[in-house]
Amino acid sequence: MDFSVEAALAALPALLRATGTNIAIAAAAMALALAGGILLTILRSLKIAPLNLVIGVVISFIRGTPVLIQIFLFYYGLPALGLQLDPLTAGICAIAFNSTIFISEIMRGGLADMDPGPVEAAIALGLKARAIWGKVVIPQLLLRILPPLVNEATIILKGTALLSVITVVELFRAAQQISATTFRPFETMLAAAAIILVLNVLVSQFGGMLERRLAVRRG
Amino acid sequence: MTLDLSIITDNAGLFAQGAVATVYISVAAIISGLLIAFPVALxxxxxxxxxxxxxxxxxxxxxxxxxxxxxxxxxxxxxxxxLRLQPMTTGIVALALFGSAYFAEIVRGAILSVPRGQMESARAIGMSYLRALREIIFPQMLRFFIPAATNTSISLVKESAVLATLSVAELTYQGLIVQGQTFAPFEVFLATATIYWGLTALLAAGFRTSERRLGGQAQRGFSSRHRLAARYLSLEPEPRS
Structure with a gap:
């Protein structure tokens, strides 16, 4: 069988349309994970021993098990607990939950590296905890952890392809469906790989640009 | 909602087979990935x-x-x-190459973490490039290399779950089989996840031991001078003075 460039090109429009789903899923998951990560970090900073113990176990579980299984647990497993989610919602929740944990761990590292001076000044000025978190700690923390956050965004984007296994029609599943009718799986997959490669490189480049922009403010 | 453990015990054989296959695939991919990573990094x-x-x-x-x-x-x-390979072989090759890209970046970072002078001195006293790498650079880069390589190895164990999409009979695939027979997804995937959890924990523990043998990492703690700021900046319980 010869390689057919036409087959790869013919698949592109449909694949590009399906990529919109990946972008939407990734954006939703990233937004949820960022909010979740901040909340979880603040919760952990309260240092409530039994709560932190439970959070510690959950962190270890999420970090120690494949995302694929976590997606299965959200989609196939949750109905057993009385929570039936459609594939798209279950998938977004699974990826967002996974990423919340990783972002909280990134934040833990970022906090440990931060200059304690501004926080001490804020405490000395009598700022309320809310203001210290919202106006002092979080803004500086986000600037500091921007590079790993961008990396996490690319991980999320790559993770969206896994949702094909729970029947979400995104890029990879679209590629499989096209292959099934054209019998050109290699060419179609190559086109799909090229699309997500470009997308990921764009996200990384955008992150790099953002980093340079904010470098001045980071000091 | 109760967990029906008989679903797990009745199919323990399948889970065990899957776990063995996952270990085999992961070990093969980690070792070959590391071997490929060195030339790529150089x-x-x-x-x-x-x-x-x-x-x-x-x-x-x-x-x-x-x-x-x-x-x-x-x-x-x-x-x-x-090249017509078995799905299992295809999976191992793909996982090894995938891992080698991540390992190569770690090797590169680790080599760069050793001061330049070390290589220059070694070359100056007449060592060949490869000998200097082996005897001067590699031993010094391990401190940096091992923690990062542990994380990537753990990622590879987790990533090997994707081989289920090629019907390779590893742990995730066996989980899907058992789920198809028992219709108890919650128990099955919780059990599958727990086995992965155990495998990655074992791997992490193994690497930690080798790290300790090599002198161990300096522990970074929050300085007691900044106990006030630690209320916000540390997630660890406060150290007793």
């Missing part, structure tokens, strides 16, 4: 563009394409090059 560090550029392209390709897509590229693509 090429990447070369000052000559013709040598470093292919290594950069290799690393970026594998790091920016999702493994599930990469795997199916290998599955459908290798026959184009006259």
């Amino acid at each position: 090429l990447r560090l070369s000052p000559r563009r013709v040598m470093s550029w292919p290594a950069v392209a290799y690393v970026e390709l594998f790091r920016n394409i999702p493994f599930i897509v990469m795997l199916s590229l290998f599955f459908y693509g290798l026959p184009f090059f006259g």
Whole structure:
């Protein structure tokens, strides 16, 4: 069988349309994970021993098990607990939950590296905890952890392809469906790989640009 | 809602087979991935563009394409090059190459973490480049290398779950089989996850031991001088003075 460039090109429009789903899923998951990560970090900073113990176990579980299984647990497993989610919602929740944990761990590292001076000044000025978190700690923390956050965004984007296994029609599943009718799986997959490669490189480049922009403010 | 443990115990054989296959696949991919990573990293560090550029392209390709897509590229693509492999072999090859890209970046970072003077001195006293790497650079880079390589190895164990999409009979695939027979997804996937959890924990513990043997990492704690700020900046319980 010869390689057919036409087959790869013919698949592109449909694949590009399906990529919109990946972008939407990734954006939703990233937004949820960022909010979740901040909340979880603040919760952990309260240092409530039994709560932190439970959070510690959950962190270890999420970090120690494949995302694929976590997606299965959200989609196939949750109905057993009385929570039936459609594939798209279950998938977004699974990826967002996974990423919340990783972002909280990134934040833990970022906090440990931060200059304690501004926080001490804020405490000395009598700022309320809310203001210290919202106006002092979080803004500086986000600037500091921007590079790993961008990396996490690319991980999320790559993770969206896994949702094909729970029947979400995104890029990879679209590629499989096209292959099934054209019998050109290699060419179609190559086109799909090229699309997500470009997308990921764009996200990384955008992150790099953002980093340079904010470098001045980071000091 | 109660957990029906008999679903797990009745199918313990399948889970065990799957776990063994997952360990086999992971170990094979980790070892070959590490072996491929060293030449890739050395090429990447070369000052000559013709040598470093292919290594950069290799690393970026594998790091920016999702493994599930990469795997199916290998599955459908290798026959184009006259290579007809078993799905299991295809999976191991893909996982090893995928891992090698991440390992190569770690090796590169680790080599760069050793001060330049070390290589220059070794070369100055007449050591060959490879001998200087082996005897001077490698021993010093391990401190940096081992923690990062542990994380990537754990990622590979987790990523091996994707081989289930090629019907390779590893742990996730066996989980799907048991789920198809018992219709108890919650128990099945919780059990599958727990086995992965155990495997990755074992791997982490193994690497930690080797790290301790090599002198161990300095523990970074929050300085007691900044106990006030630690209310916000530390998630660890406050140290007793």
